[in-house]
């Protein structure tokens with residue numbers, strides 16, 4: 207018999223954890239109260255209010271897989287800046303390379319040799335021949351979309367239900383009873399996203415084909431495995447067939463591997479031989495120094511070159527004064543050369559398996575109707591069983607209160623999970639002991655919830 211969660215009990219457990227959290231973080235509380243006078247909502251970015259706990263923990267220092275808060279508590283960081291710090295915090299080699307660059311000039315509107323090195327390395331890893339740089343993955347997605355619209359002369363893009371690709375207007379969408387509209391919480395949409403976007407469920411080839419049949423989809427913007435509504439893996443043969451459909455209907459595939467770079471040094475693109483037309487990545491590519499990139503195929507490069515002229519190339523909607531700056535590129539070079547190496551993945555992926563196995567064992571032992579999925583060095587559990595096959599199914603299994611309790615419970619015992627998910631990410635500095643600490647804490651929480 208699968209164990210049911212008693213929400214009355216959950217509420218009491220949460221109140222207990224909240225009291226402990228407040229008592230143990232007086233300095234964070236003080237800073238949060240002070241911030242009410244100068245930061246909108248008391249935080250530097252609005253989503254920071256959503257952390258489990260009465261206020262966010264303020265960080266003092268971080269190194270490798272650990273950080274210390276202003277109250278002097280140390281944590282195992284399984285959030286790792288939601289992939290921005292998948293390299294581990296401030297790897298020594300990165301700190302050295304960046305400090306050197308900081309002393310020798312940060313931004314010029316001119317290229318450095320590092321850009322060429324990084325372009326060559328991205329080409330080697332992902333197979334696409336030409337690359338450009340941005341400050342964020344969001345920007346890389348926006349520019350990749352613009353290119354697709356321009357060269358196909360089609361108006362729409364296609365995304366999967368419950369996708370997240372950053373703050374790209376066209377992607378803040380939802381699908382309700384087959385109707386596309388703004389996603390709940392979408393602030394100030396310029397237009398109803400139904401005008402710009404088709405939305406289908408992941409792993410549904412029939413729905414994909416129906417949407418592509420309109421011949422108005424410039425590109426399919428997709429994570430090869432969904433990672434922002436739990437981890438949703440493609441079913442066997444999905445991408446091979448989806449890729450063929452995208453080609454058949456004259457659309458282009460943008461693989462957004464900002465998170466799925468966890469699958470291996472060449473992302474899912476290499477692991478699964480995806481052959482995207484464009485490729486996007488950001489976050490960890492510079493160990494957290496702002497930087498993003500998009501690459502394109504020979505064919506896309508030829509088609510875009512035919513439509514851009516020198517006189518207007520700075521005002522066409524693709525740009526950013528700081529994009530491609532020397533600091534970002536120095537950070538990307540050292541990260542790719544010395545941190546996110548094939549050897550690093552050989553260490554990180556088994557750790558995610560250890561995490562996965564530990565949690566799976568506890569889920570089974572407690573009869574919880576949950577599942578855990580792993581993709582490379584990332585693992586995440588969701589509150590349903592079997593694992594969801596698409597965004598709609600996964601979102602339907604969400605339990606905001608349960609998630610907040612589990613996060614706060616872990617935080618109070620020294621482990622930071624990725625907020626708004628139950629995701630854990632391994633970096634090269636994560637240890638087996640770090641993973642086992644989480645397993646122990648998870649087991650305690652599962653016991654409390656089911657006894």
Ligand SMILES: Cc1ncc(COP(=O)(O)O)c(C=O)c1O
Nearest residue numbers: 342343344370371372462464465
């Ligand atoms: C798959 C994916 N793409 C793009 C982004 C946007 O990254 P950024 O917020 O760094 O622009 C995110 C952010 O979480 C993401 O998960």
